[in-house]
Amino acid sequence: EAGVAQSPRYKIIEKRQSVAFWCNPISGHATLYWYQQILGQGPKLLIQFQNNGVVDDSQLPKDRFSAERLKGVDSTLKIQPAKLEDSAVYLCASSLGQGKHNEQFFGPGTRLTVL
Amino acid sequence: KQEVTQIPAALSVPEGENLVLNCSFTDSAIYNLQWFRQDPGKGLTSLLLIQSSQREQTSGRLNASLDKSSGRSTLYIAASQPGDSATYLCAVREGGFKTIFGAGTRLFVKA
Numbered sequence: 001e002a003g004v005a006q007s008p009r010y011k012i013i014e015k016r017q018s019v020a021f022w023c024n025p026i027s028g029h030a031t032l033y034w035y036q037q038i039l040g041q042g043p044k045l046l047i048q049f050q051n052n053g054v055v056d057d058s059q060l061p062k063d064r065f066s067a068e069r070l071k072g073v074d075s076t077l078k079i080q081p082a083k084l085e086d087s088a089v090y091l092c093a094s095s096l097g098q099g100k101h102n103e104q105f106f107g108p109g110t111r112l113t114v115l
Numbered sequence: 116k117q118e119v120t121q122i123p124a125a126l127s128v129p130e131g132e133n134l135v136l137n138c139s140f141t142d143s144a145i146y147n148l149q150w151f152r153q154d155p156g157k158g159l160t161s162l163l164l165i166q167s168s169q170r171e172q173t174s175g176r177l178n179a180s181l182d183k184s185s186g187r188s189t190l191y192i193a194a195s196q197p198g199d200s201a202t203y204l205c206a207v208r209e210g211g212f213k214t215i216f217g218a219g220t221r222l223f224v225k226a
Contacts, residue, residue, distance in 0.1 A: 004158075033214070042119070042204055042216030043159070056213050091158060098212050100147045100166045106159040 002026065004107035006092050012113045018080035021110045025073070025094030031055075033104065034067055034077050035091040043091055049075065050098060079112075087114045117142045119207050121217035128195055129225050136190040136220045138205035143183045146208040150179050150190050152201040153219070159204065162190070195224045 005024040013019050025032050030051050035043035046065065047057040051072040060067070064083070069075040079086055089109040095102040118141045128134050138148070147166045151159040163172045163179040165188065171180040178191040188205060202219040209215070 035216075040218070042206075042218045044216070045214050048212060048214075056211070058213070093159075100168075100208070101164070103149060103161050103164045104206075104214070105161060106151075108158045111156075 004092055004094055004105055006107040006110055008110055009108065010111050012115065013082055014115050015084055016081040018078065019082055019112065020076050020078045021090050023075045023092030023107060026105055028096065029094035030097050031095045032069055032075050033093040035093065037089045037091055082114045084114050087112055117207060117209055117215045119205060119215050119217040121205060121220050123220060124218065125221040127223045127225065130195060130197060132195050133191070133193050134195055136203050138188040138217055140186045140207045143186050144210055145183065146210050148181055148188050149206045151204045151206065153204060154201050197224050197226045200224050
């Protein structure tokens with residue numbers, strides 16, 4: 001079974017530029033998550049989708065971050081414009097559903113460096 | 116507001132030792148708790164998931180326990196090996212479906 005796919009793996013941009021990340025979850029997984037992991041910290045949930053609807057985006061900086069999952073499968077996360085403090089690893093995860101028995105499975109992440 | 120703490124932040128042990136990693140959380144109204152390992156530069160690998168109604172889960176040399184009333188979970192690793200060296204993260208899932216991670220314990224197993 002293929003895992004969660006993410007691209008690109010690495011991205012270097014200058015501040016005020018825009019960037020987009022792509023995620024393809026495990027086939028059949030209805031729930032998709034985007035996390036931000038700053039060096040030395042645990043991942044922080046940015047947004048959670050159930051199919052193509054948003055379940056939680058309370059920690060998403062909506063003035064610069066946006067995410068969509070139009071067809072309930074793959075998803076994109078965009079930052080516009082980027083700031084220095086956005087340098088982090090962006091992790092995508094998926095699970096079958098939101099039940100208490102559903103494990104989250106993570107992709108390899110995209111490492112973003114903002115100069 | 117839920118807070119998840121992992122102690123110690125780092126741990127170094129000789130190969131073969133049994134060890135316990137700790138995870139504490141402030142709000143006992145959790146949905147489940149999941150343990151992950153993260154290797155440098157990699158994503159997270161799921162180790163064990165304990166539902167709120169369960170007390171423990173086992174997989175191979177790993178055993179995770181959950182005590183909701185005291186807000187604690189432990190991950191027990193038996194007969195540690197150098198390949199176990201990684202950062203171990205616990206994540207609490209709340210009833211509103213939000214997931215909160217601890218900062219992790221960095222484990223180094225010396226050969």
